[in-house]
Amino acid sequence: MNTNTEKIKKSRKQSKVILLVVPADTYNQSLLKFVKKIDKNKICYVSINKGHSALVEAFKSKKINLKNLFFIDCVTKTIFEPKEEHNCVFISSPKAITELSLALNKLMDASFPSILVDSLSTLMIYHNSKTITKFIHHLINEARVNSDIYLTLTISDKDRNTELYSKIEVLVDEVIKLK
Amino acid sequence: MKKSNLILTVDDEKDIRDSVKDVLEDANFKVETAENGKSMLKKLEKIKPDLILLDVLMPGLTTKEILTELKKRKNKVPIIFLTVVRFAEATKKDIIKGNMVDYIEKPFKNEDLIKRVKKGIKK
Numbered sequence: 001m002n003t004n005t006e007k008i009k010k011s012r013k014q015s016k017v018i019l020l021v022v023p024a025d026t027y028n029q030s031l032l033k034f035v036k037k038i039d040k041n042k043i044c045y046v047s048i049n050k051g052h053s054a055l056v057e058a059f060k061s062k063k064i065n066l067k068n069l070f071f072i073d074c075v076t077k078t079i080f081e082p083k084e085e086h087n088c089v090f091i092s093s094p095k096a097i098t099e100l101s102l103a104l105n106k107l108m109d110a111s112f113p114s115i116l117v118d119s120l121s122t123l124m125i126y127h128n129s130k131t132i133t134k135f136i137h138h139l140i141n142e143a144r145v146n147s148d149i150y151l152t153l154t155i156s157d158k159d160r161n162t163e164l165y166s167k168i169e170v171l172v173d174e175v176i177k178l179k
Numbered sequence: 180m181k182k183s184n185l186i187l188t189v190d191d192e193k194d195i196r197d198s199v200k201d202v203l204e205d206a207n208f209k210v211e212t213a214e215n216g217k218s219m220l221k222k223l224e225k226i227k228p229d230l231i232l233l234d235v236l237m238p239g240l241t242t243k244e245i246l247t248e249l250k251k252r253k254n255k256v257p258i259i260f261l262t263v264v265r266f267a268e269a270t271k272k273d274i275i276k277g278n279m280v281d282y283i284e285k286p287f288k289n290e291d292l293i294k295r296v297k298k299g300i301k302k
């Protein structure tokens with residue numbers, strides 16, 4: 001086990017809210033490796049930039065257990081009306097942040113202990129840093145109130161100099177830079 | 180002399196717009212650009228492109244809203260999605276129908292873009 005893996009596992013035991021800084025050049029691969037490391041937990045994967053079908057395909061290829069995953073897909077409906085899926089809620093668009101909050105609240109009640117939001121970088125296309133910070137603040141509060149919830153937020157390393165990064169960095173328990 | 184085809188490329192990232200414009204102009208296309216759905220729809224009141232290259236994740240109007248507006252205007256110009264958004268191959272087949280003629284994932288190869296734009300216009 002390399003140092004990065006050990007650090008991730010240790011952090012997930014100690015920290016409730018993690019900001020994951022993912023290298024832009026290898027974003028999808030790095031994130032897949034991260035999910036593989038934590039796939040023994042029930043994960044709610046909030047995707048702002050990849051459709052449910054692409055995620056299922058990618059996770060299957062990495063032999064990640066899909067039974068432990070539930071998806072909130074914010075992108076598919078921006079193009080077309082998808083068929084219903086048993087393990088996914090489709091949100092009308094990344095612009096619909098209230099709809100996303102409501103879906104997340106329901107899943108927090110349904111005990112999905114790990115919530116992964118992929119990614120803050122894409123949310124920035126649709127919202128200003130104030131709106132995203134408010135949304136994240138709400139999620140963090142929910143996670144802190146509910147002792148079983150662990151929250152992971154991802155951001156591309158290209159966005160480390162943004163206003164949003166500086167605002168979120170101080171709200172989380174730990175920042176992990178993926179290699 | 181053969182008339183050049185006009186391509187409208189719509190992307191919120193200036194670097195992408197510039198790069199697509201350079202690649203396609205070098206391949207003898209005329210290129211107009213727009214930075215989001217709203218400015219694209221405004222441009223379409225003045226120009227009649229032979230094909231639109233459309234990003235999927237942009238501020239303002241969603242892709243679905245843009246497509247609905249084009250349908251309302253009875254605008255049937257071929258559209259190629261050019262985007263970082265990933266879908267499974269089967270889903271892409273569901274997306275490519277009617278005047279939505281192709282789905283290209285970024286980053287793209289210049290030769291592939293030119294080839295698929297040419298193919299898209301012929302459809």
